[in-house]
Amino acid sequence: MYPELFASRMERVKPSSIREFLAAASQPDVISFGGGFPDPALFPTETLTQVFSQIMKNDGGQALQYTASDGLPSLRKKLAARMKKTAGVSCEANEIFITQGGQQGMDLMAKLLINKDDVIVTERPTFLGGLLAFNAYEPQYKTCGMDNNGMKVDELEDILKNTPKVKFIYTIPDFHNPMGVTMSLERRKKLLELANKYGVMILEDTPYREVRYEGEALPAIKSFDTQNRVVFLGSFSKILSPGMRLGWVAADAAIVEKMVLLKTAADTQCSTLNMFLADRFMEMTDIDEHIGKLRDSYKRKKDFMLQMMQEHFPAGASWTNPEGGLFTWLTLPEYIDSGKIMQERILPEARVIYVPSEGFYPQNPERNHARMNYSCMSEEKIRLGISRMGAILKDYCK
Amino acid sequence: MYPELFASRMERVKPSSIREFLAAASQPDVISFGGGFPDPALFPTETLTQVFSQIMKNDGGQALQYTASDGLPSLRKKLAARMKKTAGVSCEANEIFITQGGQQGMDLMAKLLINKDDVIVTERPTFLGGLLAFNAYEPQYKTCGMDNNGMKVDELEDILKNTPKVKFIYTIPDFHNPMGVTMSLERRKKLLELANKYGVMILEDTPYREVRYEGEALPAIKSFDTQNRVVFLGSFSKILSPGMRLGWVAADAAIVEKMVLLKTAADTQCSTLNMFLADRFMEMTDIDEHIGKLRDSYKRKKDFMLQMMQEHFPAGASWTNPEGGLFTWLTLPEYIDSGKIMQERILPEARVIYVPSEGFYPQNPERNHARMNYSCMSEEKIRLGISRMGAILKDYCK
Numbered sequence: 171m172y173p174e175l176f177a178s179r180m181e182r183v184k185p186s187s188i189r190e191f192l193a194a195a196s197q198p199d200v201i202s203f204g205g206g207f208p209d210p211a212l213f214p215t216e217t218l219t220q221v222f223s224q225i226m227k228n229d230g231g232q233a234l235q236y237t238a239s240d241g242l243p244s245l246r247k248k249l250a251a252r253m254k255k256t257a258g259v260s261c262e263a264n265e266i267f268i269t270q271g272g273q274q275g276m277d278l279m280a281k282l283l284i285n286k287d288d289v290i291v292t293e294r295p296t297f298l299g300g301l302l303a304f305n306a307y308e309p310q311y312k313t314c315g316m317d318n319n320g321m322k323v324d325e326l327e328d329i330l331k332n333t334p335k336v337k338f339i340y341t342i343p344d345f346h347n348p349m350g351v352t353m354s355l356e357r358r359k360k361l362l363e364l365a366n367k368y369g370v371m372i373l374e375d376t377p378y379r380e381v382r383y384e385g386e387a388l389p390a391i392k393s394f395d396t397q398n399r400v401v402f403l404g405s406f407s408k409i410l411s412p413g414m415r416l417g418w419v420a421a422d423a424a425i426v427e428k429m430v431l432l433k434t435a436a437d438t439q440c441s442t443l444n445m446f447l448a449d450r451f452m453e454m455t456d457i458d459e460h461i462g463k464l465r466d467s468y469k470r471k472k473d474f475m476l477q478m479m480q481e482h483f484p485a486g487a488s489w490t491n492p493e494g495g496l497f498t499w500l501t502l503p504e505y506i507d508s509g510k511i512m513q514e515r516i517l518p519e520a521r522v523i524y525v526p527s528e529g530f531y532p533q534n535p536e537r538n539h540a541r542m543n544y545s546c547m548s549e550e551k552i553r554l555g556i557s558r559m560g561a562i563l564k565d566y567c568k
Numbered sequence: 569m570y571p572e573l574f575a576s577r578m579e580r581v582k583p584s585s586i587r588e589f590l591a592a593a594s595q596p597d598v599i600s601f602g603g604g605f606p607d608p609a610l611f612p613t614e615t616l617t618q619v620f621s622q623i624m625k626n627d628g629g630q631a632l633q634y635t636a637s638d639g640l641p642s643l644r645k646k647l648a649a650r651m652k653k654t655a656g657v658s659c660e661a662n663e664i665f666i667t668q669g670g671q672q673g674m675d676l677m678a679k680l681l682i683n684k685d686d687v688i689v690t691e692r693p694t695f696l697g698g699l700l701a702f703n704a705y706e707p708q709y710k711t712c713g714m715d716n717n718g719m720k721v722d723e724l725e726d727i728l729k730n731t732p733k734v735k736f737i738y739t740i741p742d743f744h745n746p747m748g749v750t751m752s753l754e755r756r757k758k759l760l761e762l763a764n765k766y767g768v769m770i771l772e773d774t775p776y777r778e779v780r781y782e783g784e785a786l787p788a789i790k791s792f793d794t795q796n797r798v799v800f801l802g803s804f805s806k807i808l809s810p811g812m813r814l815g816w817v818a819a820d821a822a823i824v825e826k827m828v829l830l831k832t833a834a835d836t837q838c839s840t841l842n843m844f845l846a847d848r849f850m851e852m853t854d855i856d857e858h859i860g861k862l863r864d865s866y867k868r869k870k871d872f873m874l875q876m877m878q879e880h881f882p883a884g885a886s887w888t889n890p891e892g893g894l895f896t897w898l899t900l901p902e903y904i905d906s907g908k909i910m911q912e913r914i915l916p917e918a919r920v921i922y923v924p925s926e927g928f929y930p931q932n933p934e935r936n937h938a939r940m941n942y943s944c945m946s947e948e949k950i951r952l953g954i955s956r957m958g959a960i961l962k963d964y965c966k
Contacts, residue, residue: 171796171822175735175769177683177705183829210629218632219624226617231608234616234809270668270835277834281704285575302833306679307575337573371573398569411632413840424569431581435700436675437668441839442811 178286182305186298186529194523201555203524203542206347206496208408210546212464214455221450225443233446239434240426241268241418242445248452249404249418256380258389259402264423267430268440272377272417275403276303276340278429278436279373283337284309291329291339291370293321295499295530295539297347300340300375311532312336318490320346320353323360330368338371338401343391345378345495348530348541352493358391365399377405377417380461382494383469398422401429406448408496409461414444468496468545475544475552482560486567489542500524500540506566507537515565520558576684580703584696584927592921599953601922601940604745604894606806608944610862612853619848623841631844637832638824639666639816640843646850647802647816654778656787657800662821665828666838670775670815673801674701674738676827676834677771681735682707689727689737689768691719693897693928693937695745698738698773709930710734716888718744718751721758728766736769736799741789743776743893746928746939750891756789763797775803775815778859780892781867796820799827804846806894807859812842866894866943873942873950880958884965887940898922898938904964905935913963918956 173180195202225233240246246263253259253266269275276299284290284307292300294313301311312329315322321341330336341361343353353361365372374391392402398421405417419429433439451457472492479489479500486503502508509526516522527539544552571578593600623631638644644661651657651664667673674697682688682705690698692711699709710727713720719739728734739759741751751759763770772789790800796819803815817827831837849855870890877887877898884901900906907924914920925937942950 171820171826172767172769175681175767176826177679177681177686180680180826183826183833185829186832205634207634210633213628213632215624215628215632218628219621222620223617226613230611230613230616232811234611234613234811235608236603236605236810273833274835281575282578283573283575288575299836306830306833369570369573371570411841412634413630413632415835415837415839422569428569428574428578428581431583432704434584435581435671435704436834437672437813438697439813441813441842443809444839444841 179306179308182308186302194517199521201522201547201551203522203544203547203555205546206543207546208412208464209467212467213411214451214460217455218447218451221447221454224454225446225450229446233443235442237439237442237445239439240430241440242442242449245445245449248449253420256387257376257402258393259420261420265426266418266420267426267433268445269417269419269433270437270440271407271412271415272375272403272405273299273303274433275401275417275419276300276373276375278419278432279338279401280304280307280309281432282429283371287335289333289336291326291336292532293341293346295348295527295536296340296532297342297375298529301532313532316346316349316351318351320351320357321361323357323364326361327364330364330370336368336370338373339365340373340375341391342375344376344382344388345492345497347378347495348497348525348527349499350490350492350495350497352388355388358388359394362391362394362399366397372400373403374400375403377403377408378495379404380409381464381468381496383465383472384493392420398425401425409457409464410448410451414447416440416444416448471544471549471552472498474549475542475556478553478556479560482557484560484564484567487563496543496545498542498544500542502538502540502563503567504538508540509537511562511566515562516559520555520562522555522559577704577706580706584700592915597919599920599945599949601920601942601945601953603944604941605944606810606862607865610865611809612849612858615853616845616849619845619852622852623844623848627844631841633840635837635840635843637837638828639838640840640847643843643847646847651818654785655774655800656791657818659818663824664816664818665824665831666843667815667817667831668835668838669805669810669813670773670801670803671697671701672831673799673815673817674698674771674773676817676830677736677799678702678705678707679830680826681769685733687731687734689724689734690930691739691744693746693925693934694738694930695740695773696927699930711930714744714747714749716749718749718755719759721755721762724759725762728762728768734766734768736771737763738771738773739789740773742774742780742786743890743895745776745893746895746923746925747897748888748890748893748895750786753786756786757792760789760792760797764795770798771801772798773801775801775806776893777802778807779862779866779894781863781870782891790818796823799823807855807862808846808849812845814838814842814846869942869947869950870896872947873940873954876951876954880955882958882962882965885961894941894943896940896942898940900936900938900961901965902936906938907935909960909964913960914957918953918960920953920957
């Protein structure tokens with residue numbers, strides 16, 4: 171290795187703090203509330219086998235060949251229609267392009283906009299994959315506090331008023347990762363108003379949007395966007411399969427064109443084959459019926475986990491009640507370091523892991539929270555994990 | 569669109585000059601020698617259908633789920649073994665990671681090493697996809713001349729001696745894109761010696777390596793690399809399917825670790841599903857037998873195209889005789905601009921396209937060459953295209 175040859179950005183590109191914990195998740199006796207994985211039992215393997223066989227029979231030559239960098243035209247068209255239905259966004263196929271999962275949308279957004287030391291405003295806490303993507307472009311961060319209605323927009327205005335070189339605001343409005351909370355309608359509108367007023371863009375990241383199992387869906391921030399300020403990220407990872415690595419960007423056509431140039435440079439295109447699979451899956455089956463099954467399952471598991479926490483966790487602990495998505499956010503008394511207690515007792519004694527809060531802050535991390543995932547474990551394992559974890563937490567929450 | 573918000577790199581990220589020509593390729597009466605597409609008739613659609621069905625039956629939950637950012641362990645292991653067999657390179661699975669095609673390897677190499685105005689040495693001409701990937705990191709270029717034995721290493725030494733801030737040398741040693749020529753054994757060794765002497769790295773890009781149909785395979789430059797100077801890029805695009813978007817990097821384990829951090833940040837991972845497909849395809853069938861069919865077909869077509877050029881092209885034209893890969897490089901008299909004559913007469917009258925040479929140079933382009941692809945068209949279309957094109961070239965080559 172020749173570190174003297176490395177670009178300066180590599181000082182900001184470090185292994186994620188959760189990597190070692192997630193490695194523990196592969197041990198068979200460990201109960202993991204750590205990952206953000208969908209439940210593999212719900213993958214439509216049989217249907218996909220039929221879809222694949224049809225594709226190879228009718229379109230094999232195309233599906234295994236190169237295609238356009240912006241993605242399969244029929245899939246872009248379907249997603250444009252779907253944006254209206256699921257997010258209230260009117261858009262055309264040329265305002266959509268296909269990405270290698272939602273993660274690539276974050277990378278391309280930063281690549282498009284960020285010079286070294288430009289500012290990104292994130293929520294506090296925020297998705298660590300977002301920070302990972304952005305860090306490679308050497309930004310500075312400002313962070314805006316959160317409550318149960320999402321980003322505190324008053325605090326946001328203070329930031330925008332006092333910070334030069336802000337390029338964009340990064341938000342996860344629906345069933346926030348890691349907090350599980352949803353931004354209110356009023357704040358969605360206010361956020362956009364502020365972006366317009368201060369001349370910055372918004373990155374609206376919505377991987378969980380369609381996995382809502384309670385309450386009413388709110389329109390996307392993008393649906394109110396009359397000045398093309400919003401770049402919207404969607405994903406197939408939570409509604410079909412993360413292993414297919416498909417997401418999409420919806421934005422102004424001129425922005426789409428620029429981002430597609432960056433995508434072409436970075437990896438030419440997404441897998442033609444997987445785009446065919448998603449496209450034909452949506453033609454041959456009812457994806458909303460499939461998503462309905464996911465919603466039912468995740469709601470059941472969420473309710474169960476919260477009930478278990480209620481029964482087994484000590485009085486000093488509290489948690490959010492998500493209306494969708496995969497996570498609840500556990501808050502412990504401020505003097506507790508969730509990473510430290512996991513390493514010292516919860517992993518070795520209870521054989522349970524979660525994601526400690528430290529990694530979800532670009533700076534000045536709070537350490538007394540934990541992201542708890544409920545989508546992947548059976549109810550039996552949720553019961554066992556939460557009860558064991560609760561017994562240890564009681565020693566700390568005096 | 570808010571160009572005032574764009575990062576400075578966007579000044580270097582422009583649409584490729586071949587994009588408009590390749591768009592013409594989709595018109596049904598156009599004969600395209602333009603793309604670098606494998607022949608879709610040779611895709612193993614039936615075998616893949618069986619492989620897919622097996623995967624869904626036995627490993628569906630895993631194949632549709634997230635996996636490690638460095639790729640499916642069993643595939644990395646197979647590729648490590650294959651590197652010995654096909655490239656003479658001894659390496660372990662931890663010295664391999666899976667990329668979104670060869671293109672992503674180029675992007676990650678530049679992302680790892682290039683600060684604005686650092687220097688990349690390329691061949692002259694070079695692959696335009698490489699330039700596209702590198703440009704986003706705002707490098708300067710030095711270019712090294714080529715002949716039928718590849719990069720002129722004497723010229724290279726002059727460049728390295730006189731240029732500060734060179735980070736790496738980019739080479740396509742086997743059946744060069746666009747020239748079709750192969751770097752000699754002696755020059756491979758000399759190139760590595762120079763990289764060691766001047767403290768720079770080498771990016772060895774080998775998408776066509778296994779599609780050799782004449783002569784003897786030469787060991788990869790990486791096979792002589794005792795100082796971990798070489799980052800080797802391999803690809804499944806030409807030996808299995810470009811639509812699956814799978815390639816790999818072979819390099820020092822410490823470099824692999826850094827590049828995987830960048831990959832995680834950029835797109836999390838390659839498609840688990842496609843990695844399973846490639847892995848199980850290699851288990852359930854003999855990929856070398858499959859590649860043998862490609863070789864036979866491409867050799868036949870190459871021989872046929874060169875024979876047609878011999879019959880129909882005027883005396884002032886010459887071309888390379890590739891021992892593998894997908895391209896021959898046509899050279900016309902210096903006063904001819906291959907892009908201009910294509911636009912003025914060859915496309916409108918002969919309904920033929922190729923890739924004009926202009927785009928293959930990072931600076932000071934030569935305009936009197938063309939990249940001619942023979943893998944994708946039938947012999948009948950090759951005959952028709954070359955004869956029509958020859959008739960027009962005769963008007964120019966007096």
